[in-house]
Amino acid sequence: MGENIFITGACGYIGGSIIASFAHVKDGLLAKATIHAAVRSEEQAQSLTKNNVVAAKIDLNNPYALAGYMIRNDVSIIVHTATSIDGDIAHNLIEALKRRREANGKKACFIHNSGLSAFDESTGWPFGHVRDTDPVYFLEKQCTDTYVVREVDVLVAEQTESAGLTGLIVLPSSLYGRGGGTWNQTTLLLPALIRTAIANRQVFKFARDKEILLTHISDLTTFYIQIVEAVLQKRALPAGTSGYYFTVSHSARWWEILDRLAIAMHNRGLVDEPTAKTWPDDAFAAEALDLPVNLTLTMWDSSPKVSCLNKDLIGWKPVWDRERLLESLDEEIENYLELARSKDSP
Ligand SMILES: NC(=O)c1ccc[n+]([C@@H]2O[C@H](COP(=O)([O-])OP(=O)(O)OC[C@H]3O[C@@H](n4cnc5c(N)ncnc54)[C@H](OP(=O)(O)O)[C@@H]3O)[C@@H](O)[C@H]2O)c1
16 A cells, blocks of 8 residues: 655645646556645635545644544655745644654654745845755754744754654745646746736836746656655655755746747737836835735845755756746746636636
8 A cells, every 4th residue: 555645735836736746657656655635625625636636624723633634544744835934834744743653653754845035145044155965954043033934944854853754845946837736826926027017018127137046847846756756765865954955947047038028928919018128116016016025026036046966866857947948938928828817717
């Protein structure tokens, strides 16, 4: 019999895409596993039936319900994608897995989906360039008070280690591409720029051009397939306070993306000019993008300097690169329009 894997955020962009990609795995131990998908509503549970998963309508804030679920279903891996900023939920899940480990003595692994914004100076990261093989935990611990994502990473590293669990923290860069899940298939970055450009009939760019780090959602789901398979095979991986895994497909410059986007949108008649104009100022950008100024800057102005080395331990090789992204911008627009149409239809 296969292992039981519990995935939170199962109807989100990342969690839903992971579940869909797991459903296509035909070989290895992952193909034999039973996937349990944590959802918040009956409609979400229904949407997941085609992925051949066990939908679990469960409150992640209820530690007793979680512990009972993990023990009853003998869950050995949790993949937590629901939130990287809620320490209470991460704590509840780790405690629940610890209870299951105490119940039958079998090993268990907690995989936490975080984000590379933790290493950007716009979020108060003071240490500049960082590799995932550096003592990241000790560096993050020195600046948890300025960014909640770092605080939760540190909590996960410490609590998994003291609970005797294998704790792995996956930190993707900003993502793009259409998600493969049954519910939310879209993320913020490019869709928000496309939506704002349609509303203003103009593609905008920030005054500062930046090299940004990007990961295509299909590269990230491949990463999750490989890391979960490695855990199922009981391969020794750096874990706990050493268990940081950065994921980046490639970098690209904002202006080249937005200039190409402007041409593609102009070709479709969605904007008046085939060139991107600079935002008048950050406040105007934030209002148009419908986000607070600080979050706007973190999302579009962040440019963490990182090296991803631990990916080699699981053999991950991203297949998306800068050229492929630039060539796929018309597809991003098409996806945006199609998903917007399906939201509008009854
Ligand atoms: N997207 C990116 O570019 C990116 C990059 C790096 C890191 N991240 C991080 O990865 C995480 C997931 O991102 P995402 O893009 O997949 O977000 P998303 O599409 O909003 O998905 C999050 C999912 O988690 C569920 N969820 C949130 N809070 C919950 C709670 N308290 N209890 C139960 N379920 C809860 C949501 O449920 P409902 O559907 O019911 O609301 C949703 O289905 C976030 O922490 C994000 O910061 C994202």
